[in-house]
Amino acid sequence: MTKDECKQAVLAIIADIAPDEDLGHVKPDVRLRDQLQLDSMDFLDIVMELRKRHGIEVPEKDYLQLASLDSCANYLTPKFNELAGKS
C-alpha cells in the first residue's frame, strides 16, 4: 500500500463517521480537527474502524499520530504493509 492509498482508506472511514462533511478539499498537512467537525468520540471511531475494517490496532499513546492525513499515512502505511506481508 502506498501513502496515497493509505490516505484514501482513512478518508473512506471519515466519510462514514462524518457524513455531513465535504471531504473534497481536505488538506493533508493540516490537523483533521482544524478543518472538519470531528470530536474525541469521532477519533475513537477512526480507531475502531481501523480495527474492524483492517485489523489495525492503534494504542492510545499513538492517537496523536492520527492528527492529519499526512501523519496518518506516515504512521499507518507500515502497519498496512506489515499486515499485507503476513497474509
Place this chain on the structure above:
Amino acid sequence: MKSSRIVITGVGLTAPNGNSLSEFRANLLAGVAGIERMEIRYMGPQLAGVCHFDPLKYQKKKEVRVGTRAGSIAIHCAREALADSGVDFAALPKDRVGIYIGCTEHGNVETENEIFNISKFAYDTKFWSHYHNPRTVANNPAGETSLNLGITGPAYTIGAACAAGNMGLIHATQMLRLGEVDFALCGGISESIHTFGIFAGFKSQNALATHADPHKASRPFDLARNGIVISEGGGLYTLERLDNALARGAKIYGEIAGYHVNSDASDYVLPNPVRQAECIRAAIARAGLTPPDIHIVNTHATATPLGDIQECEAIRAVFGEGCPDTFINNTKSYIGHCMGAAGALELAGNLPSFADLVVHPTINVDNLDPQCALPGLVLNQPRQVAKVDTILNNSFGMLGINSTLIVRRFVP
C-alpha cells in the same frame, strides 16, 4: 405555586399512519390503518407499526448515526410541536424549558445491536461501541432533544411502561404548576420495533398478534383478537401555563383537567380492573367532574383476549349505563401498540374532536366480543355527536402502572 391552569398549545407526532396531526386525524376518520410486515432479527417478518418520517428533516446525518431511533423520533416530534405552537423559540429562555418524555423502555435496541455487532467478531468486546453508554442511558431521547434544540432546562425521561405517554403530560403539568419551568415539551415516544426482544417476549407470552392482512391485525374488542401489534411512534406536546399562553396569543387545543396515577400491586403483567377503575374515578374527581361529564373515553385496550375484557370491566364499573353522552373508542386498532408513545398519540388523535365533534371509531371489529360490548362504543364508522367537552385517556402498563388523563375543551 404558579397559575394552576395548564393548556396544550402545540402537537408534534409521528405515527404509523401519519406524520402530522392533520394527516393522522384524517386517517383515523377514514379508517386507514398503518401496519406492515417488518423483518425482525432472528425472527423473520413480523407485523409492526413503522413510522416513515424523514429524520434528516431536523437532524444532521452525523446526529442520526451517533444517536438512537428514539432520539430521532423525539427530535422530530419536539420540532414539529414547537413549530405548531407558534412560539418564538429563539426568544424563549432555554433554561426555563423542560423536556419530559415518557418511555416504555430504552436501551434494548442499542444493546441488541452491539451484541449483534460483536457476534461478527467472535464476541470480542474490543469491538463494542464507545457510543453504547450515551445511547443506552435512560434519559437518551430527552438528552438528544436538548442537544438538538439547545434547551438547557431539565430534560429527562419517565419510565412508565405503556402508561408512559400520559405520564409525560402529567409530569409536565406538575412541573409547570410548581414553577420549575415556564414551557414544556412532553409526551411519549417508542423505538420498540427495533428490538427483537420485545417481539420474542410477547410471542413467548402468546400475546403477539397474527393476521393475514396486516391492517386487520390490531383488533381490540373483536372476538377474533389474538394479541398486540408492536409499533413505534412519538407524540410530544407543548404545554404552558394559561397566562403565558394567553399573553402570546397562542392557539389552545385544550386544557389539562385532571389526571391520576396508581398501581395494581397485584401482578407483573395481568391488569387489575379494580385498580384501573380507581384510577379513572380519581382522575374524574380531580377534574371536578362526574362520569356523565366525560364525552370521549379513549381506551388502552391492546387486543389481548384478557386485557380488553378487564379494561371494559373497569370502564363499565365507572360509567355503567347512566352516561348517554359518553362515547368510547380505541386508537390502537389503526396503529398497533406504540408502547411509550401510545397514550400521547391516542390523545392527539382525539383532540380534534373538540372542533369537529366527531368521535373516531375503533376499527377491525367484525364480531364484537360480548364481554367488550360497552354502551357508547364507537365501532368501525366515525360518529358525529352533539357535544365533546372532555376527553379521558387511559394508558396502563406492565408491573401494574395505571394512568388516566382528562383534557377539557378550553373555555376562557
